[in-house]
Amino acid sequence: MKIGFIGTGVMGNAICLNLLQSGHELWVYNRTKSKAENLMDRGAKWCANPQKVAEQADVIFTMVGFPSDVEDVYFGEHGIFKVAVKGKYLVDLTTSKPQLAQKIYATGEKLGAKVLDAPVSGGDLGAKNGTLTIMVGGDQAGFNKLKAVFGDFGKQVQYFGPAGSGQNTKMANQIMIAGTMTGLTEMLVYAQQAGLDLSKVLKTVGAGSAANWSLTNYGPRILKNDYSPGFFSKHFLKDLRIALDTAKEMKLDLPATKQAKKLYETMVDKQQLGDLGTQGLIKLWWQ
Numbered sequence: 001m002k003i004g005f006i007g008t009g010v011m012g013n014a015i016c017l018n019l020l021q022s023g024h025e026l027w028v029y030n031r032t033k034s035k036a037e038n039l040m041d042r043g044a045k046w047c048a049n050p051q052k053v054a055e056q057a058d059v060i061f062t063m064v065g066f067p068s069d070v071e072d073v074y075f076g077e078h079g080i081f082k083v084a085v086k087g088k089y090l091v092d093l094t095t096s097k098p099q100l101a102q103k104i105y106a107t108g109e110k111l112g113a114k115v116l117d118a119p120v121s122g123g124d125l126g127a128k129n130g131t132l133t134i135m136v137g138g139d140q141a142g143f144n145k146l147k148a149v150f151g152d153f154g155k156q157v158q159y160f161g162p163a164g165s166g167q168n169t170k171m172a173n174q175i176m177i178a179g180t181m182t183g184l185t186e187m188l189v190y191a192q193q194a195g196l197d198l199s200k201v202l203k204t205v206g207a208g209s210a211a212n213w214s215l216t217n218y219g220p221r222i223l224k225n226d227y228s229p230g231f232f233s234k235h236f237l238k239d240l241r242i243a244l245d246t247a248k249e250m251k252l253d254l255p256a257t258k259q260a261k262k263l264y265e266t267m268v269d270k271q272q273l274g275d276l277g278t279q280g281l282i283k284l285w286w287q
């Protein structure tokens, strides 16, 4: 398949490697070109902007950072919608706003493209291992057509309904992660203060009913003083803001998620630690 990929950062780069491994032809663009060089070494072709990617490929994936970046790659001066996209498949893998997914869908539909919002979960390791969970909304026929491609980098792939449903599922996921990340952090802070052996605590708690993905994957990184991303805390704060804004529109109050957002605001906005992984939250207690 002729695949285009825009955004070759932590997640996008690893997904591209899996797509190349599966034998797809790949055209790539990233704001910082050097982050795509390993892909070009393996046969991917560089394009000067998103528009050029969309000219070459039949299926165009986007995986950029923030909703403003998504706006830019679709609607910007050299964006995807500058191209005649009729018959093409446009898939946004970025964690972004459900309303923006609907706007891209509506624009694409008018132009004859099949549009999907397909955010993922499973972290940098899931992307490397091709075992991501993919939550899809948008054009159902398009989803059926792309199932095999999703299988090249995902293990659990689910269709949820109309445009924005993938993003709403991802927001539900992030509301859960707000609990596991704050739980992991406060558990370690408490256990250390109580003088416990922290690696024993992780092993034991992780084998009981408090077991969860954050604990298994980020607990050991914290004990090794490894705060590299993984998953940037600035991106997690973005997700918590989208989740809470969307909840507000639905007239829902989510006090625990609000508290998690406040903690990540302190870390990212006040302490300027947004480029650390989400496990860096513990730095609010441990200097």
Ligand code: NAP
Residues within 6 Å of the ligand: 006, 007, 008, 009, 010, 011, 012, 029, 030, 031, 032, 035, 063, 064, 065, 066, 069, 070, 072, 073, 093, 094, 095, 096, 120, 121, 122, 123, 124, 230, 231, 232, 235, 236
């Ligand atoms: P990342 O490493 O920052 O990757 C994003 C890439 O998009 C960067 O390389 C960035 O370029 C590029 N980009 C941003 N705006 C662009 C634009 N206008 N045109 C072209 N390229 C642009 O972040 P990531 O960890 O891969 O995360 C990507 C998305 O996936 C985020 O929305 C995140 O919330 C979500 N996500 C992440 C994880 C995870 O564990 N990492 C898991 C699930 C979902 P530069 O290189 O110039 O910055």
